[in-house]
Amino acid sequence: MTPLQSRSCLRWFMTTMHPVLRTSGLFKRTEMLSQGFCKFRPRILIDVTKIDMSTTVLGFKISMPIMIAPTAMQKMAHPEGEYATARAASAAGTIMTLSSWATSSVEEVASTGPGIRFFQLYVYKDRNVVAQLVRRAERAGFKAIALTVDTPRLGRREADIKNRFTLPPFLTLKNFEGLDLGKMDESSDSGLASYVAGQIDRSLSWKDVQWLQTITSLPILVKGVITAEDTRIAIQAGAAGIIVSNHGARQLDYVPATITALEEVVKAAQGRIPVFLDGGVRRGTDVFKALALGASGIFIGRPVVFSLAAEGEAGVRKVLQMLRDEFELTMALSGCRSLKEITRNHIVTEWDSPRTAIAPRL
Numbered sequence: 001m002t003p004l005q006s007r008s009c010l011r012w013f014m015t016t017m018h019p020v021l022r023t024s025g026l027f028k029r030t031e032m033l034s035q036g037f038c039k040f041r042p043r044i045l046i047d048v049t050k051i052d053m054s055t056t057v058l059g060f061k062i063s064m065p066i067m068i069a070p071t072a073m074q075k076m077a078h079p080e081g082e083y084a085t086a087r088a089a090s091a092a093g094t095i096m097t098l099s100s101w102a103t104s105s106v107e108e109v110a111s112t113g114p115g116i117r118f119f120q121l122y123v124y125k126d127r128n129v130v131a132q133l134v135r136r137a138e139r140a141g142f143k144a145i146a147l148t149v150d151t152p153r154l155g156r157r158e159a160d161i162k163n164r165f166t167l168p169p170f171l172t173l174k175n176f177e178g179l180d181l182g183k184m185d186e187s188s189d190s191g192l193a194s195y196v197a198g199q200i201d202r203s204l205s206w207k208d209v210q211w212l213q214t215i216t217s218l219p220i221l222v223k224g225v226i227t228a229e230d231t232r233i234a235i236q237a238g239a240a241g242i243i244v245s246n247h248g249a250r251q252l253d254y255v256p257a258t259i260t261a262l263e264e265v266v267k268a269a270q271g272r273i274p275v276f277l278d279g280g281v282r283r284g285t286d287v288f289k290a291l292a293l294g295a296s297g298i299f300i301g302r303p304v305v306f307s308l309a310a311e312g313e314a315g316v317r318k319v320l321q322m323l324r325d326e327f328e329l330t331m332a333l334s335g336c337r338s339l340k341e342i343t344r345n346h347i348v349t350e351w352d353s354p355r356t357a358i359a360p361r362l
Helices: 003-016 081-092 106-110 127-139 158-163 191-199 206-215 228-236 258-269 284-292 302-334
Strands: 021-024 027-030 038-040 055-057 060-062 066-068 096-098 117-121 144-148 220-225 241-244 275-278 297-300 347-349
Touching: 038 284, 066 081, 066 096, 066 302, 081 096, 081 106, 081 302, 096 106, 106 117, 106 127, 117 127, 127 206, 144 206, 206 220, 206 228, 220 228, 228 258, 241 258, 258 275, 258 284, 284 297, 284 302, 284 347, 297 302
Parallel strands: 066 297, 096 117, 117 144, 144 220, 220 241, 241 275, 275 297
Antiparallel strands: 021 027, 038 347, 055 060
16 A cells, blocks of 8 residues: 555545534534433442453453454555554553454464454345355354444535545455455445445344354454343343443434443343444543443444554554553542453432432441
């Protein structure tokens, strides 16, 4: 990729991966909440000499509950793209989730070295393509499938329409090379929207979650759940976990920010499967809020992409370290020495009823 190509890609990323807390008339997309929605209730005079942020996700131990969400086409942000992100995640001792629409294949990402990696899956109309992808991810050592379920059609992404977005000719969707599905045709509006309309299966339903379990032994995380009703169905369908996600607030306007939906999903899950938060995390304090509301961990997308665009692998390492440091400090100042000590009593939200006295912990 030439410097000129890299700059063109970066311009696209900065216009497409736009901030999504904005209001114009009745139009509103929400990924992040105002700082005032949640207040901390720190506990004091607790020995916080040692802070343990490690946790286990689907049986895999990681250094912190901060993981990398699937974001597509990362070589549009930086020439090394998913290679750089994979190396940074491994160095931080955490999980990277590779997008189906990556500009590096599952095999190429696996070649970067050891690491715990999940594979995000879109279900195509041609189920043979889906089965091939899943088998390739298994052979490449990926540990779980994150099934995206909120995209039977692509949301109206007006930046893409305005820019007539399509994948640059020097890049391909690497997982689909050789299947005649790795390129996007130019379009009068959004090439990505046209690609989705032509390839993604709108008939996807809960029976397909069960079908996936017949073709893979990998655990399946259902990504895109924001209601209690769908949480209960996901559990019945055999999901190994749930990722609360609104697709970066780029699918359906007026859905809640994911952290607003989180507690409803956690309560419906009743501890039967882990629940994770995807989207809206910008500070270590946000990680603490999510865990206090019942999340087993969080995934970050935009912070990774922006840091990748700025400084490549070093940038991704830096953003992961910044979030880790902020989260550790928040734990210490809240009187929590391990993740299990972070409880709902450590925060109060806008939707809480007036609190009654809580027996002190001695």
